[in-house]
Amino acid sequence: MTAVLAHSHGAATGSPAERFTSKNPDDFPIPSTSQEDWRFTPLARIRPTFTPYESAGTVTVTVDAPAGVTHERVGRDHPLFGTVAEPADRVAALALAGVQQALLVEIPAEEQVGAPIVIDVQGAPGLNYGHVIVHAGRYSRATVVFQHTGSTTDAANVEFVVEDGAQLSVVTVQDWAPDAVHLSAHTAQVGRDARFQHASITLGGGVVRIVPTVRYAGPGGSAQLLGVSFAGDGQHFESRLFVDHSQPKCTSNVLYKNALLGDSARTVWIGDVRIRPSATGTDTYEMNRNLLLSDGARADSVPNLEIETGNIAGAGHASATGRFDDLQLFYLQSRGIPEQEARRLVVRGFFADVVERIGVPDLERQIMVAIETRLGFTPELENE
Numbered sequence: 386m387t388a389v390l391a392h393s394h395g396a397a398t399g400s401p402a403e404r405f406t407s408k409n410p411d412d413f414p415i416p417s418t419s420q421e422d423w424r425f426t427p428l429a430r431i432r433p434t435f436t437p438y439e440s441a442g443t444v445t446v447t448v449d450a451p452a453g454v455t456h457e458r459v460g461r462d463h464p465l466f467g468t469v470a471e472p473a474d475r476v477a478a479l480a481l482a483g484v485q486q487a488l489l490v491e492i493p494a495e496e497q498v499g500a501p502i503v504i505d506v507q508g509a510p511g512l513n514y515g516h517v518i519v520h521a522g523r524y525s526r527a528t529v530v531f532q533h534t535g536s537t538t539d540a541a542n543v544e545f546v547v548e549d550g551a552q553l554s555v556v557t558v559q560d561w562a563p564d565a566v567h568l569s570a571h572t573a574q575v576g577r578d579a580r581f582q583h584a585s586i587t588l589g590g591g592v593v594r595i596v597p598t599v600r601y602a603g604p605g606g607s608a609q610l611l612g613v614s615f616a617g618d619g620q621h622f623e624s625r626l627f628v629d630h631s632q633p634k635c636t637s638n639v640l641y642k643n644a645l646l647g648d649s650a651r652t653v654w655i656g657d658v659r660i661r662p663s664a665t666g667t668d669t670y671e672m673n674r675n676l677l678l679s680d681g682a683r684a685d686s687v688p689n690l691e692i693e694t695g696n697i698a699g700a701g702h703a704s705a706t707g708r709f710d711d712l713q714l715f716y717l718q719s720r721g722i723p724e725q726e727a728r729r730l731v732v733r734g735f736f737a738d739v740v741e742r743i744g745v746p747d748l749e750r751q752i753m754v755a756i757e758t759r760l761g762f763t764p765e766l767e768n769e
Contacts, residue, residue, distance in 0.1 A: 441511030508537025577603025648681030
């Protein structure tokens, strides 16, 4: 059983200030483990994505949108295409250069969308590129849920344009087949006094690598980044976050939790936060917790915080990786709770404070059921 914890405050290689971006794939070398961005990733399993390919078209995307929300396929010449995306690695740049169309979801200004907008992504074998743009107009309010299932190799970019005063909540659920590869860069531009919440839930897939990035386009913006993953044997789940504070009086809060069950289970969490000199009054905090449920499982956790101004409201980070709490288990058993049920309660409690922030009750219940099923339980949804 292995746990790795590292952190830095600016000077380390790969710190937030040194993050390179480009839309030209040739500006990035072929990934290798000597590069900071790829040193934890199982490169042999994703090697086909390192060179350009023609998308196989084996991914089907459907949208269930409430009244008032529009969606359409747009070409690369659309004014919103690529306006927010700034690839930070070769795969994201190749996906941006190689995709021919994007799904555009438009939430009109001042529209208050009551039901979630559901984007269903179903994959079949083949190499694919994907691109989605979600545009939340001024003072609008909406929730977008991505559901990923099936078996494919998918490299994608997702752009979120959150205009001034808008409130956009995003939940992306990765429940792929065990052999699927999903490499996706999510980039959000948060406007003045806008609110953005991004929750990444990874329960299935062979290799899943999500790279969320948040930038602020005006003062007073707020971002909350949440994450839950449950990795089993042969699964590699990786999250690489970057929050770039460049505007005054903005806030960010990051909370990611991972559980690992299986000798070859692997999770990686990288949390980079940069506070530029212009970002006075910033308030930011990031936390990562990892729960190892078996020998051999490995969780890597690396928080990085770079502060370039002393005039901030607060900044901090925390990270911890540990084994199942035997004392807590003993306490519950001493109160007459059977061991299997006690384990269920401990794991459920570990994830609960993240899942409960998602804000979609039906989806919250489904996620907890999926986690408990991974533990060998088969609870009924209606009893939750």
